[in-house]
Amino acid sequence: MASIRSEYHRFLAHLAQRHVHDDVRRLAHLVLDHLQPLAEVGAARRGRSTRLAPLAIAHLAQMPVAYNGDARGPENGPALGRLHQLEVGPFRGFMRQETFDLSHDITLVYGANGTGKSSFCEALEVAMLGSISEAQAKRVDQRTYCNNARLRRHIAPVLSSTAAGEAQAVQPDEAEYRFCFIEKNRLDDFARIAARTPSDQRQLIATLFGVDQFSEFVRGFNPSLGQDLMLAGVQAAQLAQRRLQLANSEQTIAAYPQKIAAVEGLEQALAQRMSPGATYQTCVDWLLGTPQQQGRLPYVQAQLDANPPAIHEVTQARLQALLAEAYRVQGLWQASSAQLAARAGEV
Structure with a gap:
């Protein structure tokens, strides 16, 4: 970062x-x-x-x-100056502290495999940058990566430089020194x-x-x-919404004449079915009535709501007597039918 x-x-x-x-x-x-x-x-x-x-x-x-x-x-x-020396160890391949002189114009590092060349370069890298790219690439914790394999610990390398004839410690700064590697x-x-x-x-x-x-x-x-x-402000959004509502209302109002004409056509057709030649209002007056004349619907409703007329000389006792007489006559009929059926077998 x-x-x-x-x-x-x-x-x-x-x-x-x-x-x-x-x-x-x-x-x-x-x-x-x-x-x-x-x-x-x-x-x-x-x-x-x-x-x-x-x-x-x-x-x-x-x-x-x-x-x-x-x-x-x-x-x-800060001005880096000229590299002076590097103290490293224990660190990676270095078990004990080593001091390297870097004050010459050219420093050549050579040696057989496993003698610490890569560890030297990584010590220089961590001293100047504060991090090691190889550890980041392998996603290994840097503290673990820097440990010596046998001692399982490390000491941070110390790099010094000279500026104006005075030695000073180099502080790790990736933004400053990352182009050095x-x-x-x-x-x-x-x-x-x-x-x-x-x-x-x-x-x-x-x-x-x-x-x-x-x-x-x-x-x-x-x-x-x-x-x-979303560059439109809140008020602009509200204005757009109200304009849309207004446009919908205007469309509804514009459609009213057509709807009214359609309703009038239906009214006229209904009036012709009820009374040919009459107007719709005349049919409404005949059906519902006017202040001067009772309409057909109120008249029919009044007849339905009125009490039914009484039937003269009919009482509950008389009805019960007639019912008993009907049962008696039915019994006589059943007995006569049985006798006729028995005699029919004798012939």
């Missing part, structure tokens, strides 16, 4: 010298303020633009236009760059010069934010 931030400050310094719109500068500063969350996502599924668009809506207007530089950037970093694998890949595709060539060049992380970060931006920006 430090390399991305450092290169982004270089980009801002370059942008400050270009003639671009102020909103471009504001957007660049917005990205700087949210570099970490933006670097976590890429262009896939518009992840970068989805995360950047709300930030632009909320904070773009407040972003500064002028670039004031990076206090931690390479331009303002080029891995062998990078050189091997660069030697075969002509056989690569243009996109792979750009990636190899970025890797060779240590800007591969920044290059990957830059490729993670989507071409446009238009799909994710």
